[in-house]
Amino acid sequence: MSAAAGKRKVKNIMNREKLLLDMFSALHGELGSSNWWPADSAFEIMVGAVLTQNTNWKNVEKAIQNLKQRNLLAPQTLLDLPQDELAALIRPAGYYNVKAKRLRNLLLWFDDIASCSFSALDHMSLDELRAQLLTVNGIGQETADSILLYAFKRPSFVVDAYTRRIFNRHSLIEEDIMYEDLRDFFMDVLPHDVHLFNEFHAHIVRTAKKWCTKSKALCETCPLRSFLE
Structure with missing residues (x-):
């Protein structure tokens, strides 16, 4: 890999980290703490x-x-x-x-x-x-x-159909992306923090159920509306 290609790769990683953290901040600002997973043990x-x-x-x-x-x-x-x-x-x-x-x-x-x-x-x-x-x-x-x-409280990012739907509609991933590749999309750039991964996944699920539904995308009121560009 050339020095120029290496710099582009680092820049792309930094850009993706910032984008994902900005998206998380927008979701967290709208939804607050999710307190997942509901359980006694x-x-x-x-x-x-x-x-x-x-x-x-x-x-x-x-x-x-x-x-x-x-x-x-x-x-x-x-x-x-x-x-x-x-x-x-x-x-x-x-x-x-x-x-x-x-x-x-x-x-x-x-x-x-x-x-x-x-x-x-x-x-x-x-x-x-x-x-x-x-x-x-x-x-x-x-x-x-x-x-x-x-x-187990380990920093392993959970992805699902909701993750695929939202990030494909934002043109950040392909619709048929493999599970491991979609997981790596987050794991490769985000800080490996249990609380961050917990809240991010919860926010994705809540957003998909309320705004980015399977049948209809309610983009006008979605917390991620500013990221559609």
Whole structure:
């Protein structure tokens, strides 16, 4: 790479960092703190990350409440529960047989690698822990990053369909961009800060639901309207 090309690359990275931070500031100024993920414990977040696959949060809340009412929301307790009973309890979350199996896979991994202790994984780097999570059958990239960011408090940026929609409409990414490339779009330039990643992802979701909907873009009142140019 020539010196000139190297300078252009550095400039482009700096420009993207500034743009993303400016967009975050605009969203945060309009929306305030999001206080995500709503849960009483890191383990509850881990369970919720599996249950929220292909459903809305209200359904997840009903499933988690079923577990709480029976004092089952603990790693070893859920592991000891027969899979069909677990499936029946999480039925409100949909795809309950599939999710019961995926949740059990995650619990078996957690027990095997750390005896169900979050602190036992403190020595692992973000990349090592992410690679481990992705070996669990039923845990995809978005679910793994959600668990890393919200349960393990690791700076792993979560991207989803909302992220793709908003940033494609702002002509910053291609619509068919791969998950890892979209994640890198943020991870490569932003400070690796858990609070920043938490709030940014939450703001993206809230913006997509209120202004940048799938069927209609309400750009005139959107906090990101000044970035359309």
